[in-house]
Amino acid sequence: DTGSDTEEGDSKEASEKLVIGFSQVGAESEWRTANTTSMQDAITDAGHELKFSDAQQKQENQIKAIRSFIAQKVDAIVFSPVVETGFETVLQEAKDAKIPVFLSDRAVDIEDDSLWVTFLGSDFIEEGKKAGNWLVEEMEGEGEVNIVELQGTVGSAPAIDRKEGFEQIISEYPNFEITKSQTGDFTRAKGKEVMEAFLKSDGDNIDVLYAHNDDMAIGAIQAIEEYGLKPAEDIVIIGVDAVKGAFEAMAAGKMNVTIECNPLFGPQMVEIIEQYLAGEEVPKRIAVEESMYTMDQAEELLPTRQY
Numbered sequence: 432d433t434g435s436d437t438e439e440g441d442s443k444e445a446s447e448k449l450v451i452g453f454s455q456v457g458a459e460s461e462w463r464t465a466n467t468t469s470m471q472d473a474i475t476d477a478g479h480e481l482k483f484s485d486a487q488q489k490q491e492n493q494i495k496a497i498r499s500f501i502a503q504k505v506d507a508i509v510f511s512p513v514v515e516t517g518f519e520t521v522l523q524e525a526k527d528a529k530i531p532v533f534l535s536d537r538a539v540d541i542e543d544d545s546l547w548v549t550f551l552g553s554d555f556i557e558e559g560k561k562a563g564n565w566l567v568e569e570m571e572g573e574g575e576v577n578i579v580e581l582q583g584t585v586g587s588a589p590a591i592d593r594k595e596g597f598e599q600i601i602s603e604y605p606n607f608e609i610t611k612s613q614t615g616d617f618t619r620a621k622g623k624e625v626m627e628a629f630l631k632s633d634g635d636n637i638d639v640l641y642a643h644n645d646d647m648a649i650g651a652i653q654a655i656e657e658y659g660l661k662p663a664e665d666i667v668i669i670g671v672d673a674v675k676g677a678f679e680a681m682a683a684g685k686m687n688v689t690i691e692c693n694p695l696f697g698p699q700m701v702e703i704i705e706q707y708l709a710g711e712e713v714p715k716r717i718a719v720e721e722s723m724y725t726m727d728q729a730e731e732l733l734p735t736r737q738y
């Protein structure tokens with residue numbers, strides 16, 4: 432049990448300086464860089480020592496990073512998994528070394544939930560549902576609606592869940608159909624490239640783009656313009672994250688809606704780690720509260736956006 436450290440009296444004083452290892456996914460999106468900064472600042476501002484590792488979207492790099500944190504005997508590991516599966520062995524090693532693991536942003540698909548303390552992050556299924564509900568309200572009664580989907584990183588929690596949540600909603604409406612769906616790996620460059628291919632094969636038949644993040648939507652908007660169509664008019668554009676870039680695109684009339692996914696939970700994570708190491712109980716799942724923003728709100732809200 433990961434709690435046994437603290438039960439055995441090895442608990443840390445609230446003011447004690449901790450060494451925290453943070454294994455981050457990469458720097459694939461605006462969202463991710465905001466999340467990295469939030470976490471790094473929160474850890475160092477609280478007076479703790481940070482060991483940071485960027486996995487460049489590769490699971491093998493994360494496994495190596497976690498092993499190195501274990502070897503360095505850090506007090507806690509914050510871990511944002513690139514994909515959901517395949518981390519049992521390394522997390523077991525952390526548990527054996529009595530180093531608690533805190534899941535940040537993305538969950539793992541592992542049966543033994545004693546391998547991690549808590550999961551702090553968004554509800555990605557809910558985000559997919561919000562996207563679906565917005566679309567259905569917007570376009571119900573418009574006949575056939577052909578949707579192309581830009582998925583996130585294959586095997587990642589947000590790609591799996593945003594697809595599932597969206598499909599749960601639109602499957603109730605036979606006139607809404609996903610005609611093409613491919614990964615854009617959460618990046619602008621890939622989003623653009625895949626959208627170009629969608630347009631080439633099906634250009635006149637695309638009514639909606641559902642992108643699993645704003646960066647891919649922004650890349651795709653560029654592809655749509657280069658193809659000679661008007662984003663947000665000829666093709667409805669839905670993104671996820673609510674990053675500044677999406678607000679700029681919406682204010683320019685090129686994007687219709689973004690579903691918020693808030694990356695600024697560094698301070699909350701640090702608080703949870705401190706509480707746990709001080710012997711307090713922490714909930715197994717802590718969800719980040721989120722909203723949704725449309726084109727007509729963009730200009731007013733853009734100056735106040737924090738990420």
Ligand code: AHR
Pocket residue numbers: 459460461462463536537589617643644645646671672692
């Ligand atoms: O896990 C969160 C997702 O990862 C964000 O929505 C996306 O932009 C990022 O790359």
